[in-house]
Amino acid sequence: MDTPWRSIARHAAACPSPHNTQPFRLRIRSETEAEVVFLPRRGLWVADPHGRFTWLTAGIFVELCTIAAHGLGFELEQRTDFVPMYRDGDTETPQVIARLTLRPADGAVADLDPALILARHTSRLPYDGHPIPEALLAEMQAEAARTGHRFEARNDGEAIRWVVELNRQALFHDMLNAPIRRELVRWLRFGTREEDITGDGLSARCLGFSAPLLRSFFTRPGFWTLPGIRSLVGALYRRSMKGVGTVGWLRGPYVTMEDWFRAGTTMIRLWLIVARHGYHWQPYGSVITSDEARTNMIRYFDMPDEKGGADAVWLLLRLGKSAPPPISRRLPFEDIVLCG
Template sequence: MLPTPEPWPLLLDEARAYPSPHNSQPITVRVHDGRRAELLYDLRRGLPAENFGIPFGNVCAGVYLESLATVGAAHGWSVTPDLRGEDLDFGATARHQSLGTVTLTPAPVIDRARADLAAFRRRRTSRRPYRNIPVDPAVLAEATTIAADAGHHFGHTARRALVGDLVRINQETLFDDLRDDAVHAEILAWIRTSDRQAEATRDGLSARTLLLPGPLLGFALRHRGMWDLPLAGPLLRRIYLSTMRGVRELGWLTGPFAGAADHVAAGRVFLRIWLAFTKADVYLHPFGTVITNPRSHEAFVSAAGIDSGENRMAWMLFRYGHSAEPPPALRRELSAMLLDGNGAPA
């Protein structure tokens, strides 16, 4: 298979299926020539209200970089990054912050690269109820190896009591975040309560992918005090928890998380693990807010007995398992993530 002479349109169009927090899709690209492009972060699409908004902005960049590398490898291109390794500055006046550049080099296509791309194309976040059946231990062993090769540790549990505790912590995190005015406003900005709204923006968290009725979702989030009412609160919590049925196993990642380079590397290893699960028809659902909420994170590491160590932390928690195929989250068109030389959409 020979690489295409003008690879960027093909590669970037496929890579835009990368997962991002709140489906915010913050990575933009400025193509310099046929072999080199600049990656930038759209600061207006970040999550600065979150306690770990800056680190997870770079985690997202790492996920995107691994996505681009996965697509490139299957089309005959090796992707070499040269990143700045800087924290994001959400107070900057410019809208886009440069992350660095990537360079393409022709490379032979191997079977593993084709399998990885097939998994990338099938990968989805599943918030559906999971079937109460165990995941093949061989899949967990592969995830353990992928993490270890990158200096991280993949922890997991099927202990019913611990799974229940961590699911409860995840549930309570949403209610806790809704009490924070800045986080509440940020959540509302990314909620899409109707198919029409989701189609118009092609980003954010749609009611369809959240598996919740749009009008109820919008009303409950706008009137956050309802979650604490004696009758309405328990009802809303039951509806929210209904999608958590069948959760049998949870996984987490612990590793270097002290600076921007660590955060980017963490994002890359997370996508590799996600693709390994996808190849085995196993879905994931990250519990991101458990990490970004300080109280929830402390409760999580305490319950799981995690000892992170110096410059390391438990930076990802997710449920995994088998479910029906989830609805796809929409993505913006490629033209919306391309910039010209002046920083405007190409």
């Protein structure tokens, strides 16, 4: 069915997701109606059992559809069903989470350029050492405030070094958590052939590690956490984090499924603004998912925060410029679009 939905879906297919699991599909029902479908088997029911970051990804997916629709001269109406994911432990049954309707817009629709959706990429490469400009920071803060959130940043070397080290410790913590590690290994891709076959997941190529080293790191955690070896891994990690000029975070409502969904709208709009200015960012997800690391961050920056509160810290990241990053494989477009 050749409808505007297919153009919209090509942009939605670029939706970032934790571990590049790509858990959402767009089911086209008619020329004006479509549904967003969640595939639980592509979720993270161990690391994210309540769906906090899966709902955030859903918000990103729908916002990308909205921006693409605006570029085609349509308004996009949405009705979202905020029901628990993985109901009764079900990790297989697809779940319709939102219904979308296209309406012709009255005149031009001012929004972000849809081309930014395809230009946006995560960069895990070293950055160039320069902080993001004050004008970009102000633009990000204004956009976050428009959606009820706060974006804050630090450029001083001491704070940056502290955050980079905090993220390293959180990554080691995740590696030693056997259930989380086993879930993550499902999504690691250790070679380009495996990437080509699956079209998803976190690749050694994009993470900046050799495939044998990455495989050993996650399948032999006892060895890699020995004192001397752990120091070597830490040195490799810090080398990949060179040149960080700015670290930032987002704070705001993060209590309910609707909050998580709306936070996705905020996150992707800021990310596209960063891309428009020629900058990259990399989320430090392990710090947010680790209660200990997150609490340490709140104390260090003296934040007025309570986990799950109305002013919660829900995203930490590094920002800057880098060389063009390697691009993760994506599923074929035909796998993202469902018809009927």
